[in-house]
Amino acid sequence: MKDDTTNTTRGTGGELHQQAGDGAPTLTTQQGGPVADDQNSLKAGMRGPTLLEDHILRDKIFHFDHERIPERVVHARGFGVHGFFETYDSLSDITCADLFQRPGEKTSAFVRFSTVAGSKGSPDLARDVRGFAVKLYTKEGNWDIVGNNIPVFFIQDAMKFPDLVHAAKEEPDSGFPQAQTAHDNFWDFISLTPESMNMVMWIMSDRAIPRSFRFMEGFGVHSFRMINEEGKAVFVKFHWKPKLGLQSVLWDEALKINGADPDFHRRDLWDAINRGDYPEWELGLQVFDEEFAEQFEFDVLDATKIIPEEQVPIQPVGRLVLERVVDNFFAETEQVAFCTQNIVRGIDHSEDPLLQGRNFSYLDTQVKRLGGPNFTHIPVNAPKCPVNHFQQDGHMAMHNPKGRANYEPNSWGEQGGPRECPMKGFTSYRQPAIGDRQRVRSETFADHYSQARQFYISQTPTEQNHMAKALGFELSKVKTERIRERVVSHLLNIDNELAKNVAAMLAIDPLPDPAEAAMPTRQDLPSSDKLSIIKNGPGSFKGRKLGVLMSAGANAKLFAALQTACKEEGAMLEVIAPMTGALKLSDGNSVKVDEKVDGGPSVLYDAVVLLPGDEGSEELSRIPAAQNYVKDAFDHQKFIAYVDAAAGLMDRAGIGKALDEGCLKLDTQTSADDFITACRQIRYWQRQ
Numbered sequence: 255m256k257d258d259t260t261n262t263t264r265g266t267g268g269e270l271h272q273q274a275g276d277g278a279p280t281l282t283t284q285q286g287g288p289v290a291d292d293q294n295s296l297k298a299g300m301r302g303p304t305l306l307e308d309h310i311l312r313d314k315i316f317h318f319d320h321e322r323i324p325e326r327v328v329h330a331r332g333f334g335v336h337g338f339f340e341t342y343d344s345l346s347d348i349t350c351a352d353l354f355q356r357p358g359e360k361t362s363a364f365v366r367f368s369t370v371a372g373s374k375g376s377p378d379l380a381r382d383v384r385g386f387a388v389k390l391y392t393k394e395g396n397w398d399i400v401g402n403n404i405p406v407f408f409i410q411d412a413m414k415f416p417d418l419v420h421a422a423k424e425e426p427d428s429g430f431p432q433a434q435t436a437h438d439n440f441w442d443f444i445s446l447t448p449e450s451m452n453m454v455m456w457i458m459s460d461r462a463i464p465r466s467f468r469f470m471e472g473f474g475v476h477s478f479r480m481i482n483e484e485g486k487a488v489f490v491k492f493h494w495k496p497k498l499g500l501q502s503v504l505w506d507e508a509l510k511i512n513g514a515d516p517d518f519h520r521r522d523l524w525d526a527i528n529r530g531d532y533p534e535w536e537l538g539l540q541v542f543d544e545e546f547a548e549q550f551e552f553d554v555l556d557a558t559k560i561i562p563e564e565q566v567p568i569q570p571v572g573r574l575v576l577e578r579v580v581d582n583f584f585a586e587t588e589q590v591a592f593c594t595q596n597i598v599r600g601i602d603h604s605e606d607p608l609l610q611g612r613n614f615s616y617l618d619t620q621v622k623r624l625g626g627p628n629f630t631h632i633p634v635n636a637p638k639c640p641v642n643h644f645q646q647d648g649h650m651a652m653h654n655p656k657g658r659a660n661y662e663p664n665s666w667g668e669q670g671g672p673r674e675c676p677m678k679g680f681t682s683y684r685q686p687a688i689g690d691r692q693r694v695r696s697e698t699f700a701d702h703y704s705q706a707r708q709f710y711i712s713q714t715p716t717e718q719n720h721m722a723k724a725l726g727f728e729l730s731k732v733k734t735e736r737i738r739e740r741v742v743s744h745l746l747n748i749d750n751e752l753a754k755n756v757a758a759m760l761a762i763d764p765l766p767d768p769a770e771a772a773m774p775t776r777q778d779l780p781s782s783d784k785l786s787i788i789k790n791g792p793g794s795f796k797g798r799k800l801g802v803l804m805s806a807g808a809n810a811k812l813f814a815a816l817q818t819a820c821k822e823e824g825a826m827l828e829v830i831a832p833m834t835g836a837l838k839l840s841d842g843n844s845v846k847v848d849e850k851v852d853g854g855p856s857v858l859y860d861a862v863v864l865l866p867g868d869e870g871s872e873e874l875s876r877i878p879a880a881q882n883y884v885k886d887a888f889d890h891q892k893f894i895a896y897v898d899a900a901a902g903l904m905d906r907a908g909i910g911k912a913l914d915e916g917c918l919k920l921d922t923q924t925s926a927d928d929f930i931t932a933c934r935q936i937r938y939w940q941r942q
């Protein structure tokens with residue numbers, strides 16, 4: 255800024271403000287009129303009242319007053335980014351969808367990740383399902399796969415959705431709790447809705463507290479159809495598999511991350527894309543036919559069930575790469591409008607009653623949120639292919655059809671506008687649909703416990719323990735005893751040990767009777783390894799973050815070796831120290847500090863190094879935040895590397911005598927590379 259009064263105006267405090275003239279564009283009103291003074295309203299006299307005629311003040315305040323739009327009723331908290339989808343091989347044998355015809359074809363994409371229950375400003379690490387909504391701008395129109403990071407859902411019929419959401423969100427009288435299901439209303443509804451039991455197992459598992467959006471799967475959940483050029487259909491389920499593998503945090507970490515960095519997930523994605531480390535997923539299809547559907551143990555139209563990968567393997571058909579952050583959060587992330595009914599030729603819905611209900615819901619919600627029927631004119635929602643129709647007018651119409659004809663049929667020949675095209679247009683699959691009109695639930699939807707058990711027995715003991723503790727935590731917040739007991743009565747239909755563990759945590763004695771089941775015999779399904787996160791570890795520390803806690807005089811050689819090892823692995827490294835700014839190393843060089851120790855707790859890192867220098871180690875060891883850093887890393891079963899100078903700090907943190915094989919001393923025996931190799935296991939689960 256020029257310190258030159260000819261190019262500045264004075265604010266109320268006498269401070270100087272920049273004016274146009276040195277390269278900046280001229281500030282204008284919304285009508286485009288240049289503004290001379292953006293600091294002061296128009297007054298009668300020096301100390302007099304503000305005048306009604308101040309159109310510049312009015313223009314500014316009016317717009318501000320209207321900045322908010324209703325947040326999404328669910329999935330309010332989200333984060334969107336741009337990318338592309340690339341098809342591996344032609345899928346023309348099963349679908350005529352244009353994007354799957356040519357190997358290597360790239361289709362632009364916009365993806366919004368979200369939590370479900372919390373409001374827009376809620377923390378990222380709530381125990382919750384994550385939305386995984388993908389908009390594909392294909393050459394034959396937009397296709398939205400509006401999925402979640404969990405492959406099943408709470409309910410089977412759209413009729414129950416408002417009840418589910420009401421019960422999950424804050425209670426209507428008090429207005430709390432925010433962004434959590436640990437309250438009476440939620441568990442009351444759940445315990446009266448046995449169809450939710452499979453989903454309950456998933457949300458009580460580590461899937462509901464992912465480490466990052468980059469490390470979670472996505473699922474279309476419902477069965478869909480793919481149709482080829484001959485009109486032949488197959489069923490299909492959509493899966494997004496993260497290239498970096500799956501990873502979750504521990505519940506105690508989630509609680510602490512929510513305080514330390516409530517934007518942990520969005521920051522992670524923002525930072526990864528901005529440093530060119532583009533997250534990638536493979537789209538996998540489970541393809542099956544009517545014959546399989548007939549003999550499968552469950553109804554493929556029931557969204558509370560999966561089809562285990564062991565029964566129908568997943569075929570990778572393309573990759574999704576996220577490579578560009580938004581220019582503006584509101585314009586893109588907030589205004590993006592996903593609709594399940596946005597499908598393209600070659601893809602069709604199934605008769606899943608949940609999906610059918612969703613198809614009805616999403617347009618309404620967008621009209622309410624975005625204020626009118628023209629939300630497809632907003633750039634993030636606009637198709638990137640030719641759009642020709644006779645729909646017109648309405649609020650905020652940006653481009654009405656040109657020309658005389660705004661109806662069809664018409665006899666205006668070439669000037670008559672677009673015409674339908676039976677050969678290329680969307681055709682629904684000719685699934686016969688005959689039956690009496692009735693409000694019913696098919697008996698094939700009745701088994702609520704078999705897959706819940708299958709999920710539970712597929713987990714490692716560590717994961718099972720997390721699930722029991724999650725149930726214990728949630729139900730400990732439920733004040734009404736009979737609700738807690740009712741949940742345990744369902745758990746008894748899933749797994750006795752689990753039910754007993756949870757009952758013990760809640761001092762429920764004696765155990766209640768098992769809940770009455772709509773279908774009394776539970777099927778004994780085999781365990782499915784693919785359902786466990788730990789059994790499918792990434793075997794890599796790529797994309798993860800190392801937190802190096804340092805003090806003045808830290809060993810420069812070791813630090814450089816850690817930097818190199820991280821770089822080679824594709825991992826990040828951050829320096830945490832008692833002060834911000836720069837830190838002097840043993841060789842006299844300085845390194846930039848990323849976080850002051852109380853702003854960079856170890857919950858923000860995947861593994862930690864304790865690298866104090868001789869000079870600063872005593873002072874560091876006395877800082878409570880540094881002690882917590884060490885204690886938490888240890889309690890959260892993280893890999894820890896340390897040097898001799900960290901002995902005092904480790905003693906003060908209470909771990910000096912508890913060191914195990916997950917704690918590696920960096921010396922001539924163990925190099926920085928060895929440590930990063932150990933970190934590929936992500937956690938030292940053996941530490942209890």
Ligand code: HDE
Pocket residue numbers: 326327328329332366367368384385386387400401402407411412413415473474475476557590591592608609611612615616617619620
């Ligand atoms: Fe949604 N859902 N949903 N849902 N849903 C919405 O649309 C709805 C369901 C999902 O990032 C709303 O734009 C009904 C299942 C995601 O913008 C709303 C039913 C799955 C997102 C709506 C369901 C989802 C939404 C709220 C049961 C996983 C966020 C705001 C019949 C397969 C999209 C909005 C984004 C959003 C309705 C069940 C995923 C109200 C009626 C099952 C990822 O239209």
